[in-house]
């Protein structure tokens with residue numbers, strides 16, 4: 073043990089002793105604006121915001137990136153991200169992104185969308201953007217409910233799951249089955265990379281970040297549409313504590329929506 | 342003199358889009374305006390590098406316009422009535438986010454799927470809002486193939502000047518008919534208006550740019566509304582456009598826009614042959630409406646006959662302008678029927694000469 077480590081073990085230490093470059097294990101990215109998030113405690117949105125901003129800062133692409141925020145709990149995403157952004161109408165983020173990317177093909181574009189936004193009202197825009205192989209990244213936050221409008225059934229709501237519009241549990245004979253839109257768009261030749269991750273454990277947070285990084289790299293190589301589905305906690309509308317919501321992801325969400333790559337670029341298979 | 346060609350209205354509009362330096366066109370086929378998308382697909386990309394993309398729906402095309410206009414580019418779409426209805430949510434967002442862009446509605450008869458024949462039944466939708474919220478489009482009403490071309494350039498310039506969507510409200514007849522048109526010279530791509538607010542990637546020398554229409558705080562939302570209203574008032578002050586014919590000695594005024602105004606020109610001639618002192622006012626901008634002109638002529642005239650290819654829409658603005666001080670009558674045909682000049686004259690005589 074050298075002198076520095078000893079110092080840390082002492083109960084009394086000074087700020088200037090620990091705030092030195094060697095001890096730096098984490099730094100909030102400059103791209104993430106330092107204000108209070110409006111998200112509920114334990115919500116997955118904030119984590120994914122941070123990951124996106126970390127990747128953009130680390131890849132040094134701030135001046136190249138244009139983001140598109142959805143209508144949903146993350147409608148204010150642009151309040152936290154210190155980059156150029158547009159706020160799209162509910163479900164239309166991929167059409168807006170198409171407009172941006174087509175006129176600024178050298179820029180890097182991403183959409184950030186909830187499951188209601190992307191897989192219900194915006195299904196047509198999602199599928200057709202993917203089918204055209206629009207060269208941008210779609211970050212898809214699957215929390216299995218409509219968060220913003222306070223917990224109605226989403227296209228991704230699990231069978232039997234209680235929401236405010238399925239008070240007795242989702243009855244698939246009435247409302248159909250959850251839409252696995254990631255598997256669906258992975259079929260399309262224009263789509264280059266589809267993966268499903270989560271943010272309920274540290275390891276999965278790291279894997280999500282890696283996926284975001286890869287997707288921006290593919291976009292730089294003009295490889296086509298990338299879609300990252302993130303299973304994301306919504307403790308408020310699941311009526312759970314944040315810890316219980318982690319368990320729900322592990323025990324209910326992942327068995328139905330298995331994590332891992334659904335499609336990778338050809339040369340990487 | 343610029344290049345002169347014989348063209349369909351829709352083709353003239355498409356050609357003018359290329360020449361006006363349009364950066365991007367997004368559209369979905371619908372009669373009677375599909376020629377625009379076809380013409381641009383054929384001509385535009387190789388001539389100016391313009392983006393031309395067939396969208397999966399009008400909902401997609403209007404939102405693609407939002408993205409491209411928000412990125413600071415000259416963006417445009419065209420459609421006809423049912424397609425324009427689908428765009429209304431997007432248009433409201435565009436007006437709220439103050440994105441300059443150009444639309445054309447080659448109006449067909451409605452309601453519903455209606456007919457593909459020409460009509461003017463989308464006046465209310467274009468001029469009074471159409472989508473939700475207190476917003477205004479600048480609405481230009483061409484009555485010739487020449488104006489189908491000229492108003493594209495004018496429309497883009499007005500859009501850029503006021504950061505406001507501009508609508509060319511035309512109809513199936515003007516879109517489809519062929520006339521001589523003198524084309525303006527190729528303009529610089531993207532126009533010349535600076536757009537420092539555009540999302541082009543945040544550089545070190547500036548704050549981030551955000552395109553949004555969301556303002557949760559009611560105080561802030563009201564302030565934005567007030568600012569928008571101020572802009573609309575400025576547009577009303579500065580941008581009123583109209584054409585008049587023989588109004589100096591007129592005792593009666595015919596008023597009509599677009600195709601109906603073309604027919605009414607003939608009606609004025611026929612009326613004058615019968616020694617009726619009839620003049621014509623053709624509003625070119627439907628918003629801003631030429632209110633002052635109507636108010637001014639009131640003391641000199643005995644009556645106004647408003648002629649439209651609908652059930653009576655612009656007539657409401659005429660009545661508001663004259664504030665009940667002169668008799669205003671309406672004649673219209675609907676569903677794609679185009680009245681003859683004789684038919685209109687007969688109606689005019691019935692009301693104002695024979696006093697029926």
Ligand SMILES: Cc1ncc(C[n+]2csc(CCOP(=O)(O)OP(=O)(O)O)c2C)c(N)n1
Nearest residue numbers: 143144145162186187188189217218219220
């Ligand atoms: C056209 C339209 N319809 C409905 C709404 C209301 N609305 C706002 S957000 C939302 C659902 C959002 O759910 P999701 O996309 O899953 O995002 P989350 O809040 O769960 O992150 C709805 C229905 C709207 N804003 N616009």
Ligand code: SF4
Nearest residue numbers: 111112115145219306
């Ligand atoms: S309602 Fe759900 S998704 Fe929305 S902020 Fe709260 S936890 Fe997050």
Ligand SMILES: [Mg+2]
Nearest residue numbers: 186187217219
């Ligand atoms: Mg959701």
